[in-house]
Amino acid sequence: MLNLDRTQTPGIYQMKIIGAISESSDFTAKIENDVKELHVNCKAIVRINSMGITKWILFFRDLRKKGVKLKFFEVGVSVVNLCNFVSGMVEKDEVQSIALPFFCENCNTETEKFAAVDDLRATNFKLAPLTCPSCGQLTEFDGAEAHYFDFLTVD
Numbered sequence: 001m002l003n004l005d006r007t008q009t010p011g012i013y014q015m016k017i018i019g020a021i022s023e024s025s026d027f028t029a030k031i032e033n034d035v036k037e038l039h040v041n042c043k044a045i046v047r048i049n050s051m052g053i054t055k056w057i058l059f060f061r062d063l064r065k066k067g068v069k070l071k072f073f074e075v076g077v078s079v080v081n082l083c084n085f086v087s088g089m090v091e092k093d094e095v096q097s098i099a100l101p102f103f104c105e106n107c108n109t110e111t112e113k114f115a116a117v118d119d120l121r122a123t124n125f126k127l128a129p130l131t132c133p134s135c136g137q138l139t140e141f142d143g144a145e146a147h148y149f150d151f152l153t154v155d
């Protein structure tokens, strides 16, 4: 499901994608003609199947063709993994913030932390350890760090 809202700035709209994206989801939205910039919040996406990927790519490609500037916020781990696997989902300069998965070996707790892509770029994608919210131990990044950021760095 797509929720679309006008923001206070003329021409800038906010979209929230909620739930699963599949062949049965209505991945369309009535975008007004005055749209110049679309901010897409991805936090509430639960999964995207292969038909959903196709819908996503076509939907955003059409908007880019119309000259709409896209910004993706709070892109979750599963969508990051997809973006690394499937080209054409996002362009690297469109992504504003992503989830980082951490895993605590001490208490087996998974934690996700959102980070601004500008901050990640500023530290050359070197991650500081995260203190586990359950037990207070330092946790490890839970992913292939060498490739997790490929979609933001590789042309």
Ligand SMILES: [Zn+2]
Pocket: 104, 105, 106, 107, 108, 109, 132, 133, 134, 135, 136, 137
């Ligand atoms: Zn812990």
